[in-house]
Amino acid sequence: MRASRLVTLLLLLQNRGRMTARQLADELEVSVRTVYRDVEALSGAGIPLYGDAGHAGGYRLVDGYRTRLTGLTADEAQAAFLAALPGTAAELGLGEALATAQLKLRAALPAELREHAGRIQERFLLDAPGWYGDADRTPHLSEVAAAVWEQRAVVLRYRRWRAPEEIERRVEPYGLVLKAGRWYLVAGGPSGIRTYRVDQIIELQRLEEQFVIPDGFGLAAYWDGCLADFRARLHTGEALVRLTPEGCRRLGVTAAGDGWTQARVPIESIDHAHGEFLRLGSDVEVMAPAELRDRITETVRTLAALYQG
Incomplete structure (x- = not known):
């Protein structure tokens, strides 16, 4: 945990220049005393940072100390920040990881590309859910995402529109899809591959047993097939x-x-x-x-x- 905080502190100084101990403490959600100890640890590790005393003082890195991410164009840097979905990442339990990743990317960019990336975040916002309904409540989304990532089977109790309205089923979660503000789980089960609305999962139990995704299965291709089938049945x-x-x-x-x-x-x-x-x-x-x-x-x-x- 401390190692991650030290990296974040370093990246904050790379991104913003001079920062006071109080500003760093607020960003890192730690005490000022902890910041002092972290700065000492970075200095002891050979990181060229120093502190200025006084009202306008603070910590900053020696000019020129920066890791550069080479080969990234302005358009590519803009696309990387435009593609990041903080709300989605937070729902999946990855909000902090996304923020840290963006911080690392921004720190690695040359100054002119950092300006482009910052402008993208200031001027473009994705709000996925529609106007006439709140976003679905998905209390089990992070558990589902963990099962997808770890390839662990789950037993879920699920609410559906036809009788019986509640079912219990063991499934193998292959992937998650976010469509128009609604999360869908694509999973293999006793009746083959099916799609489940995550907001209709009443209860979920992750199992210890792992599974192997079948050869030839592709989440994007499967979803394209679902959409084509839906459109074919839409206007009959x-x-x-x-x-x-x-x-x-x-x-x-x-x-x-x-x-x-x-x-x-x-x-x-x-x-x-x-x-x-x-x-x-x-x-x-x-x-x-x-x-x-x-x-x-x-x-x-x-x-x-x-x-x-």
Whole structure:
């Protein structure tokens, strides 16, 4: 633990120049006395740092003492800092590790690249979850991540939408995927490789037994296959509709003119299309299928009676 703190102290001085003992103590979350001891240890190890007394004093490294990371372009340095996701790393229990890694990278960069990297962090922010919902609560995420990393089997109690609503299953966690602010576990089990929402894990027990990921399995390729299958099942039917120019614009249909445009549009299901077309109000008339037209007609009658009453 102390060795890690000494490295962090050194990197702070490389990044920021002169810092007081109090500033270092605040950054490292230790006492000023501990900072004094750490500075002594670094000096004893031959690190060329010295302290200035007085109000404007502090510790700093001898000019020119810096490790340079060669071969890194400005674009590459910017990409490295843009790719870092502090919120995601914290959820996985790696927040401190990410902060230290960024500190090390910044310390190793030449001055001009450090400026570019700093600008990236100041001006770009990734906020993955959508607007209309808080991020999922995933209390077991760090345990799942540890099992993935260590290739240890787990027994999980899981909540699902169909009966039985709660199941217990031994699985072998192959990888984690973050999609639109939601975490998914890809794992092998008695029924083959399956995908589980991490926020639906009720209880998890890590086992001592380790497993081997099957030859030929690739997390990215598996996930691409899942997405392709999802898209193939997403729109399994179609509806015949008439649209106003505004309705065409909202549905992304090319308008035939200033009047009504007839078009066939893909639908996921009757239930889903019912809600989506109601959002368009009087800018759409559903012609077919008859079941969808009847559902919307009944909803409109119910609304009319409600508001007329």
